[in-house]
Amino acid sequence: MPIHEKSLIRPENLTTHDELVIDGVDVSGHWSTFIESRVVSDYNEKLEDEIAALPGGEQIHRCWQCGSCTNSCTVNAINPDFNPRYWIYLIRMGMESELLRDKDIIWQCVSCNKCTYACPRDVFPEGVMKATSHWLERKGHTEKSPSMHFDEVFTEQVLKTGKIEESRTIRGFFKRTGQSLMQPWMVEMTKRMLRGLPVGLLTRMGLATLVAPKTRDWSAAKAAMQDYIDEQHEKQEQALSS
Amino acid sequence: MTKKDKYQKVAYYPGCALEGTGHSYNRSTKAVGKALGLDLVEVENWNCCGAMEVKNVDPKLQTYLSSRVMSTAANEMDMDVVMAPCNGCYHNLKKAEYDLKHDPESVEVVSKLSQKAGHKTYEAGQVETIHALDWIKDTVGEEGLKERVKNSLNGIKVANYYGCMYTRPRHIFPEKDQGPGSESTSKPHFMDDLLAAAGAENVEFPLKTACCGGAHTLSDSDTSTKLVLNILKAAKLAGADVIATECPTCHSGLEMHQIRAEKVLGETVDIKILYFTQLLGVALGLKPRKVGVHENVSDSRGFLKERGLA
Known part of the structure; x- marks a missing residue:
């Protein structure tokens, strides 16, 4: 089993001396590697409250650092730097600069909810990951992640029509993130998809991309949801700027 | 009433994916239901359950979207079981049910949004949400x-x-x-x-x-x-x-x-x-x-x- 926390020691803080004698004891070479001590002085005491003010982060204060989240994490298994337990620790301690070292991967949580299933304290680590990604973006530490673009394209479409027509969402996402739709694997997939399809179904699918499916009498629901989103955004902005 | 009788006729919530990339799941679910003599009545004028994406923007918005589907089944169609074959839809309806039963804030948001949108507010317990697996397992x-x-x-x-x-x-x-x-x-x-x-x-x-x-x-x-x-x-x-x-x-x-x-x-x-x-x-x-x-x-x-x- 790998030691999960090994990645937490920064390489620049590991020192090995080729020739060093201390008090008559030879400590040269690899066997007596030193970890240099470091001092953190730039605490952000509001960090935990700010994360807790964003949707999903509400229960972060409950964490007792058992590590069940990281241990069960799908993404941790393919990238050991992805460490929810550690990030929750940093947030609660207010160690913002340490957290920012991992700012570009936190959004990669796949929401499989293994952490939430394993958590004995109902912290909802999956929600904390979402809240943290939102916090990073809203504080200007990161660009909007591709995942956030996808969520926004999707939500805009649900608000507009009540339903999702997938090809529209996919095209919207690729356009907003400046990617070409003509990636070889996408082309291959489309080819294979079209292979077995009868003409009637193709026509129906084609029509769906032109005339998006809609929920009828949706405008009042749409307006209500938009008002709610604006209200929440306002509240969150206040929490983030206080 | 036993589950066997209760699930014989259910409100069917296919969801967006089953009208798109998951079309064959939609087709096969209906065909199997028919072959087994089970009754599906599609939820009228349904909307997206909110999926993962709306939940990421705001979880309570997803709760509202899912609750509207359950409200239609319960209040407009008088059904007491909603069957959703899509794991995402099934999960979200279950999650909305849980939140509306346990979280007063969610109840408040859903009731406010439902009133503004002009439909009856869904109340926890009005319907039971099941997966296509439960449906077949508990009937046939x-x-x-x-x-x-x-x-x-x-x-x-x-x-x-x-x-x-x-x-x-x-x-x-x-x-x-x-x-x-x-x-x-x-x-x-x-x-x-x-x-x-x-x-x-x-x-x-x-x-x-x-x-x-x-x-x-x-x-x-x-x-x-x-x-x-x-x-x-x-x-x-x-x-x-x-x-x-x-x-x-x-x-x-x-x-x-x-x-x-x-x-x-x-x-x-x-x-x-x-x-x-x-x-x-x-x-x-x-x-x-x-x-x-x-x-x-x-x-x-x-x-x-x-x-x-x-």
């Missing part, structure tokens, strides 16, 4: 299926893949983990049970509830491809011919990243991917076309023919 059951099987799946080795949303997190599924007869959240078996009744041989598959990376299938494709490759390879190593699925996002994720792994990483895993309803359908004697096998991205037509199921 294994014994009933055995009697109705025309083309046994005998000799077909299946890895049953349940994905994330059907069992996690545990608290939104209070009826699971209730001892014998109930579904397990750590080792789900309802799909295994049904396919075994149809004659299939279920392989020991350790990644039943692993994640396919569906949430980031396009926004972080490299991660999704790795996760899907794990699942495909594990199923193959376990000796499976087919991975049976029960979720349109998992299903299209497996199919899409099977191709992407081939094109981007040069890794080919030759394994078939079919919805469990497609396998049940052919076992019940339906033609593969009737259960939409030709609509899948991966091609299983030759395979079914070879095994005498077409």
